[in-house]
Structures are given as structure tokens and as C-alpha cells.
Amino acid sequence: MGSSLLLAGALGFSSSASAAYPDHAIRLVVGFSAGGTTDVVARIVGKEIGDALGQPVVVENRPGAGSNIATEMVARADPDGYTLYMVAVTSAINQTLYKNLRFNLVEDFSPVALAVRVPNVLVVNPKVPVNSVKELVDYAKANPGKLNFASSGSGTSIHMAGELFKQLADIDVTHIPYKGSSPATTDLIGGQVDYMFDNMPSAWPHVEADKLRALAVTTADRSKTAPNLPTMQESGFPSFDVSSWFGVIAPKGTPDDIVTKLNEAILAALAKPEVQQRLEDLGAVPAKTTPAEFGDFIKSEVESWAKVVTASGATVD
Known part of the structure; x- marks a missing residue:
């Protein structure tokens, strides 16, 4: 009987605590x-x-x-x-x-x-002499091993988008992982890295401020934020949807x-x-x-x- 009462009391306390949530x-x-x-x-x-x-x-x-x-x-x-x-x-x-x-x-x-x-967006440092995805691929192939791309960390969707692009474009580039999108973007703006696939919310203000150049969005459809920006699929990569x-x-x-x-x-x-x-x-x-x-x-x-x-x-x- 005592244990039953104790259990009932505990259940009552739990229910009351949930009802008061959050306090x-x-x-x-x-x-x-x-x-x-x-x-x-x-x-x-x-x-x-x-x-x-x-x-x-x-x-x-x-x-x-x-x-x-x-x-x-x-x-x-x-x-x-x-x-x-x-x-x-x-x-x-x-x-x-x-x-x-x-x-x-x-x-x-x-x-x-x-x-x-x-959606993610492919952005480059403005000093990289390219204005489209095709030009980036051509530039990377003309300069094998010289370009690098940043990410917010190994295994992030930003990293995986970069690896997918590397595979599909068949280019020789180096991945540079960071602890978050913000420090990666800072180094991209500073020219320590050449390009990255960043999330639209963190990258777009820098694009609007002309600190970064956007080449394409990674989703199958264009973004409402940048309706004139082509998709990766429109840029020659029909299977690209990240x-x-x-x-x-x-x-x-x-x-x-x-x-x-x-x-x-x-x-x-x-x-x-x-x-x-x-x-x-x-x-x-x-x-x-x-x-x-x-x-x-x-x-x-x-x-x-x-x-x-x-x-x-x-x-x-």
C-alpha cells in the first residue's frame, strides 16, 4: 500500500510539474x-x-x-x-x-x-576571376591543386556539397574545414580560401555588400531571395540538389x-x-x-x- 501511495504521489508530482512547464x-x-x-x-x-x-x-x-x-x-x-x-x-x-x-x-x-x-549558395571571393559555375570549373582545371574551398566543418552539408561538386566537376581542389560557417565566411572574405557552399541566410548579406560573389544556389528551384541566380542544375550539374x-x-x-x-x-x-x-x-x-x-x-x-x-x-x- 505504501509503495502504491508513493508511486501515485510521484506520478502526481510529475503531472503537476509538466502542467507548470515552463517555470x-x-x-x-x-x-x-x-x-x-x-x-x-x-x-x-x-x-x-x-x-x-x-x-x-x-x-x-x-x-x-x-x-x-x-x-x-x-x-x-x-x-x-x-x-x-x-x-x-x-x-x-x-x-x-x-x-x-x-x-x-x-x-x-x-x-x-x-x-x-x-538552400545553400555557391559563393567565391571577388578576387577569384570567375562569374559563373562553368568559369569556376574551367579556372580550377586550369590551376589544378591551387584552389581551396571552405566549409563549416567536416561532414556538414556545406562540406558534402563541396565534395559533390568536386566529384561531378572532376576538379583538383582542397577542402578547408572550419568550426562553423561564420569563421569560414570571414576567411573567404579575407581571401584565405577561394570559395564555399554556404547557407543562404549567412552568406547573402555579404553578397549584397559585394564582399562575396554568388554563382548558383544548390536547390532544384531558384531561391525567392535571389530569383535571378541560377541553380547548380541550370549551371550544368543536373543531379545537384542539396x-x-x-x-x-x-x-x-x-x-x-x-x-x-x-x-x-x-x-x-x-x-x-x-x-x-x-x-x-x-x-x-x-x-x-x-x-x-x-x-x-x-x-x-x-x-x-x-x-x-x-x-x-x-x-x-
Whole structure:
């Protein structure tokens, strides 16, 4: 009898705690440095979650190991709804790229919601004497081994886009990985690297400021942000279709009612015209899913990127 009462009390406390959620600040962890696309999207979405739930959402940047440090940290956090993760396509790629991960993206998290999809854009330092994808390929072939391309880290979609381009164009270029899109872009602007496939939100302001030159977007369709910019497919690579995505996940075991509250807050935010406009101005396309739909999406992304990683031969121990 005593144990039954104790169990009932514990269940009652749990239910009450969930009902009161949130009663203090929520931490939204980002696996990359401040200023990159993951960080930008996290701050937009985080503010809206905080406004909807009445508690501040604090974005915490934990860059390193292609975002795996942050991912593992959140996987091991208490499943109470107060530690969330802004997951990116990178994590789906890492599941195959890294051989000794101490977490499983599909099994160790509670999916909350997909937030946005983001096209990548091929940008070059303005001093590189090219104005189109074809000219870049021709220049690289005329100067084998001399060009290098940056990425936000080994195994990111930005890196994989670069490797795919290298394979399809059959060019001899060198990959230079960085700890995030922001430092990579800084060196690209400074001329330390020659080109990169960056996310549209972080790259486009530099294009508009004439600090970078855009050659093409990586999605099958042109971007609303840059309707005059051709796609990689239009530029001679008919199979090229790469995009990034960002969403919110929580540690496995986070109560369903808390996950539902967070999902509803994100969907409400994405339904706001001003939020949609801000995201679209950055080149991001809002996406809306249930937690279950996002879980299925993550699983399919892990499976599809496994094929790309395997074909590229890339691996990290």
C-alpha cells in the first residue's frame, strides 16, 4: 500500500510539474559558433518559443567536432524540457561520417518540430576571376591543386556539397574545414580560401555588400531571395540538389505534453507573417511538422545522407 501511495504521489508530482512547464528559463543549445545559420535560426525560433511560453529561451553555443559535442551533451541532459537542441542536417550526416559516436540521432532524442529548410549558395571571393559555375570549373582545371574551398566543418552539408561538386566537376581542389560557417565566411572574405557552399541566410548579406560573389544556389528551384541566380542544375550539374534544414529536438524521454507545448509554440511562431518574412528575407523557408513527422523526416535524412557520405569516401574517427 505504501509503495502504491508513493508511486501515485510521484506520478502526481510529475503531472503537476509538466502542467507548470515552463517555470524558468529554457536552454536552446547550438552546435556551431555564433553568427552561422544554425545560430541565426535558433535565435529567431528561440525568441518566439520564449514569447509564447512566457519564459526566456537562452541560446547556448557549443561548437566543436562538427556539432557532436553539443549533440551528445543534449542527449545526456535531463529530459525535462529545459534543455533543447537546434539540430541541423549536419547531425544526420554525422551519423555515418563519424565511426565512434556516443549517441544515436534517431533513438536518443524526442523530436519536437522541423523549423526551416535552407538552400545553400555557391559563393567565391571577388578576387577569384570567375562569374559563373562553368568559369569556376574551367579556372580550377586550369590551376589544378591551387584552389581551396571552405566549409563549416567536416561532414556538414556545406562540406558534402563541396565534395559533390568536386566529384561531378572532376576538379583538383582542397577542402578547408572550419568550426562553423561564420569563421569560414570571414576567411573567404579575407581571401584565405577561394570559395564555399554556404547557407543562404549567412552568406547573402555579404553578397549584397559585394564582399562575396554568388554563382548558383544548390536547390532544384531558384531561391525567392535571389530569383535571378541560377541553380547548380541550370549551371550544368543536373543531379545537384542539396539543402540544409534546422529543427528542435529534446532528450529522449521528455514528457509528451511538454513536447506538444513546444511544438505548438514553434508552429504558432512559423505562422506569424513577420516571422515568415524574416526567415524568407534570410533565404530560409518555414516548415511545419508534428513531432512524429519530424521523427520520420530525421530517420529518412540519416538514411539518404549515409549514401552520399559513403560515396564521397569521407570519414572521421
